[in-house]
Amino acid sequence: MAVPVISLDDVGQSFVSRDGQRLEALAGIALSVERHEFVAIIGPSGCGKSTILRQVAGLLRPTAGVVAVNGLQVSEPRDDIGLVFQRPTLLPWLRVLDNVTFPMKHKTGRVDDACRARARALLAKVGLADFESRRPDELSGGMQQRVAIARALLQDPDILLMDEPFSALDALTRDEMALELLRIMDETPKTVLFVTHSIPEALLLADRIVVMTARPGRVREVMDVPFARPRGLATMEDPQFNHLANEIRQQVFSRRVA
């Protein structure tokens, strides 16, 4: 079997809080993501979902276990990964196009024409071809998040880490963005780790869903999502969809009640 793109082996993360207490955020996390697999991580807030993303990105060194990308242990921040955060966090003083090329500008100090052309193509892909000269505050929240996705795809990373990317959007925009992401991933497949607390979103997007429990964050269950691709609105009408959603909901809840 091929080496998984992302693998976490018995990973733990503890923090020392201000009053000197040790807080365990993650414990015994084992997870592997195959090439071009879309894995959603779902769980109550505070279960360390985002911590996993930061470990994979090399922004946070796990206090236990090994996080590896392409079989090599992650020991420093890596730039072959695209990051999308909950907030778009665009730079308000840059035009949309310059926001998309910002990673290149920031990393190398300059932006060449090839990079700008790629940024334009990405803006077209996320449906913002006519907006390249606008400022971020002229765009809606959903449009800003599309720009952030284009920014994450600039260097054509193989891995995309998304930290609740649609949770700051209104419900309608949220569904629209999820369908949009499905389309983009069909066109240019990536290995995706997607943190969310929306069960339908996870079911619509993911190949596998990791259900987590909190304090410390542990993997409760890993579930395969059976729906065939390409998926779309029709997927949500599948009778299995609600059934699986309920099943996940129960798992998220059962531990909390206990």
Added chain:
Amino acid sequence: MGARFADSVAPAATFVVIVLLWEGLCRVFAVPSFVLPRPSDIVIAAGAVEWSQWLGHLWATLQIVLIGYFLSIAISIPLAIVLTNSRLLSRTIVPMLVIVQSTPIVAIAPIIVVTLGAEMLPRVVITCLITFFPLVVSTTTGLRATPEELIELSRSLRAPRVREFMQIRLPYAVPYIFSALKVCVTLAVIGAVVAEFVAAQRGLGYLILYDTSLFKVPQAFAALVILVGVSLLLYRLVVWVERRFFPWALPRGVS
């Protein structure tokens, strides 16, 4: 129409009414001009002094204000960057800054003059001292207000620290820096005047002190009016620079 009236005509009208009232009350109650000169007295007194003389005093003060202000900016912004970067320096320098800021500037002004002589240097130093604390504090706050995600993005790109500051943190701090720049430009005028009170042979602050000692109160008022004008003008200038060059830093709907 109503909004335009409130925006443009009303403030000007209020000003005119106050000046007229001032003139009228002084006439009705026959207030002596060395107690409270009438606006017309002030205009006459201002006209009695040669233009070149006014300009000389104005330039003397303005020089101190501008040199002190820009020197203060040149010191405080790099200092804020250093403080944001180093916990150790932040812990050691900030308490000292607080002590400097807590010292009444008027109280140390004479001491500074004794130490640094009666030339331009002490006046510039006093202006610097009064302006730089708000600038350091605001800039530091701005540099720290940058969204954590952008810093993570910067780190994931393994960009040099310099670029993190130049391309992310400093631009993010611009609104904070400008709010301090606006406060400080008027503080700089105060600083220059205080410095002139202590030791100067020229300048509008010096003129006020000199005129009042001779009971030439209308002329002192004229100098005061010019000072207020300078202060307002400099403030407007800073506002203009912000709107012209950093329109994205304004809250929505202001530009």
